[in-house]
Amino acid sequence: MKRYERLADEIAGLIRSGVLAPGERVPSVRNASRIYGVSPSTVFQAYYLLEDRGLILARARSGYFVREHAQRPLPEPEIGPRSTGATEVDVSDLVFSVLDSLKDPNTVPFGSAFPSPDLFPLARLARSMAQSIRALPPHAVITDMTTGNPDLRRQLALRYMVSGVMLPPEELVITTGAMEALNLCLQVVTEPGDLVAIEAPAFYATLQVLERLKLKAVEIPVHPRDGIDLGILADRLAQLPIKACWFMSSFQNPLGASLDAEKKRRLYALLQRHQVPMIEDDVYAELYFGIQPPRPVKSLDDEGLVMHCGSFSKCLAPGYRVGWVAGGRYAEQISRLKLMTTISPSVPIQAALADYLQHGGYDRHLRKLRHALETQQASMLASAARHFPPNTRVTRPGGGYFLWFEFPQQVDSLQLFQQALAQGISLAPGPIFSATRRFGNCARLNYGHPWDVRSEQAMAVLGRIIASF
């Protein structure tokens, strides 16, 4: 990372944490140069970048100011406890009708689960593909199926090491995307009828998997900023025979919430006390806006209780279908179950990703991607403040590419979804994120696509529909 990028990240951190409040003047170039011990031109470059990311604003002859919407133009939603027992899940039909709506490429994709493909280094990946397939020994197309590509496992173990997790490569099972990893983990630690603790709201695929495997959901409310309510989780673990927890500890989908280091420690202590395994769905881990990557619960796991699932689908190569799980004490069972169901993800694709990780400039790409997403978040927040009713609430996640909106009570987000779709705009209505069909006045919007006039117009249309309720 260049010096000016680091400086920009530091100042962005001050803005996010509220040290620099909205409307406040940021240090002059001369002062900043002195404080940070860098040249004035480095400060200028950093300020240009922050302006570009929508965080500060130049005012003629008075310097730079923190943008009003860079803090929080709309208040945060609040998600309290509701159901206390276990719930059968039946949400699949609704989810599929939403997913079907995304097929038309002309729809404004606020409902999408992926960032724009234009943000990914597809051409560079294609080169890695062409190079690696020529270098792949013929017998590898068969032997790599059982074990996964050894280079890819090594590269992944290296990345874990950098983020503070020491893993033998053998603990890693390469899967057909994180979705397969999550499915395998859950099957290894549960039987039909078992109880599983999940988040509320939860990623809709979590609900679909529970439904499919005939598992019962114990919903743990998620605070929009700090993540799951550990007090409620502790109660549920004490009262109910919960067989597994399935949580996203960083940039939770759909809220974008993250547990801080202290909460992660307390969560792991709970798992240890009850000897309940946790499936840590960490597919947004690389999409942090801060300076440091968040450390997963897995980094605390000295008992092998945590199955940590990752993927390239959200940060590098959607559609390549390569994910993995660091399976802890369950790694061998997960690997066997995988061999019995899909055998392996594509071997040449694994080789291509290994080549890219080694030579492709992955970290450079990730820095660009994070900045793009942070900029787009600022644009969507600003746009929402312009077009949505002032009593709308919205999250302000420190990573990922989703905002969660809580509209006034009378808004029915399933109707909103239908009306918006009729005008060529997709969104993900709240009820698909709940086993109990809560969040009827909420919606998840994707800011993973470069912001343009069409996005702005779509927000205005949504604002009008919301106001009409």
Added chain:
Amino acid sequence: MKRYERLADEIAGLIRSGVLAPGERVPSVRNASRIYGVSPSTVFQAYYLLEDRGLILARARSGYFVREHAQRPLPEPEIGPRSTGATEVDVSDLVFSVLDSLKDPNTVPFGSAFPSPDLFPLARLARSMAQSIRALPPHAVITDMTTGNPDLRRQLALRYMVSGVMLPPEELVITTGAMEALNLCLQVVTEPGDLVAIEAPAFYATLQVLERLKLKAVEIPVHPRDGIDLGILADRLAQLPIKACWFMSSFQNPLGASLDAEKKRRLYALLQRHQVPMIEDDVYAELYFGIQPPRPVKSLDDEGLVMHCGSFSKCLAPGYRVGWVAGGRYAEQISRLKLMTTISPSVPIQAALADYLQHGGYDRHLRKLRHALETQQASMLASAARHFPPNTRVTRPGGGYFLWFEFPQQVDSLQLFQQALAQGISLAPGPIFSATRRFGNCARLNYGHPWDVRSEQAMAVLGRIIASF
């Protein structure tokens, strides 16, 4: 196909069917030229090819003769009915210990489930990969996940059409290999505890899947040449609440048996009468040695009862992990289940295969592959006749790359497996193909690798171990 290749195939058919008996003289070049209306040089080329494939033998000054082992040097095994009820399945540990033994590349791979990678056009596939990924529109990496690559679906539908099956491309669900397709099909039509009719012996993965899904096996005996016993199947369907049939109608693994057209019609009539869906595992379909491809049961299916599963893993691209299912009336459910478990096989790999099918010369490759396999079969049969006890029985399949050996009663194939492995030779012992651990004196040997001195020596070693029992 060239004229001389067609002629060779016709004569090979006469040999296989016994019209031309072992030791018998094949028509002289002059006679053959007259009978078939081709030039003498075409006949010579055909005879050279047949000699190369191990079917005929030139004797100095007396012409060509059918080789002794080209017919059947060892008699066929016989597989009778045994268990009549439904059986819980528990075979996985045994299967994994066999699969583990295959990891060492120095082992003679008679136990392998795949042909040699050297028989596949990996370099040409790499070119298709490089070309197609450059041409892939960015948004396809996301949209193709739901529907599968449209070109690949079209190419597959075309190939079905040529083999007499009319399919709308929408009925095709592209999967992570046939293994995923088979798993999905079974889950769509069964609940835990249900009864499923399978073959005895059966492909071991079938048994593992039943075990995993807690389904009960109803074993239908397979005749080594003609396939499942329809009389017994009819009885079982009448007596037991069987929810699905899972059969390989052509080149069954491990026996290599195929149902002829008439038996396929009778099988389909049974399915219709009882309205029981059939999962048709047809992954060896392209590896026929005859002139005509076998037509699947799916070709008779006007009610959508048959889920026809195919794959590129055995005939073109192992390790690419692309298979499919023509799902009949279950296609939509299968597709949804796939979206909930792995979402999709790799999108760029699908594009590469679509490109190869269109431009790569797939049919030319398949002809070469079939001839190589047929030649290797002749070599292994001849070698078995030289080295194995004369009361050994063996199949003589018309396609695929497996021979099934039935050794004298006192041979314990699990011990044989261990002793052979200690000498660097793998094989697939009989009990892994049975829910009831039958076939203790049988083994499946893979002839999918080019025959060489090492193969011959390995057969001699196996012969000595067998004789020692």
